[in-house]
Amino acid sequence: MKTNILTMSVIGMIALLGWGVQPSLANPEAGPYGDYGEMRGHHPQQANHLRHLLNHQKELGLTEEQVKKLKAIELDFDRARIRLEAEIHVNEREVQALVEGEGQADLSKVEAKLKQSEILGVALRMSSFKARNEALAVLTPEQRAKGKAAHEKPEPRPEKPEPRP
Numbered sequence: 001m002k003t004n005i006l007t008m009s010v011i012g013m014i015a016l017l018g019w020g021v022q023p024s025l026a027n028p029e030a031g032p033y034g035d036y037g038e039m040r041g042h043h044p045q046q047a048n049h050l051r052h053l054l055n056h057q058k059e060l061g062l063t064e065e066q067v068k069k070l071k072a073i074e075l076d077f078d079r080a081r082i083r084l085e086a087e088i089h090v091n092e093r094e095v096q097a098l099v100e101g102e103g104q105a106d107l108s109k110v111e112a113k114l115k116q117s118e119i120l121g122v123a124l125r126m127s128s129f130k131a132r133n134e135a136l137a138v139l140t141p142e143q144r145a146k147g148k149a150a151h152e153k154p155e156p157r158p159e160k161p162e163p164r165p
Helices: 002-026 045-055 064-100 107-138 141-151
Strands: none
Touching: 002 141, 045 064, 045 107, 045 141
8 A cells, every 4th residue: 555655646747747847858959848939928018017107197198206116116026027937047047957867866956846846936926026015015006097098098009010922
């Protein structure tokens, strides 16, 4: 019975490990989560929100002081994002090295690295939510309403040129 549980645990870990490492093995130039560029899906909404506020500062009626605060929030977020993404990338490379090494991988080390990557991913997402909350706190209620309405309005797309015969 103990052998069955141990066998199933090892098979489960190998399967999970294979799913986690597979995207990075498919394209060595890809990020730690596969070919997603700057880890899309973890922070773009909040980062876009900050950029959107700064790009529409006149329409929102932002003061110079508010713009200065929003730029500081954006810079702090970028610092945290860059550090965390780098740590995640290094961690994923270390997992890859553990798995690709000679002989059997030390599953306890692999598991620890995978857990560490997940914790860093959560920290990255939380830093983006924190930046968004800090940015919203800088705005007046009227500016928040204007910003929300402008952000939800679809951006005009450039017209496609007609194909040449």
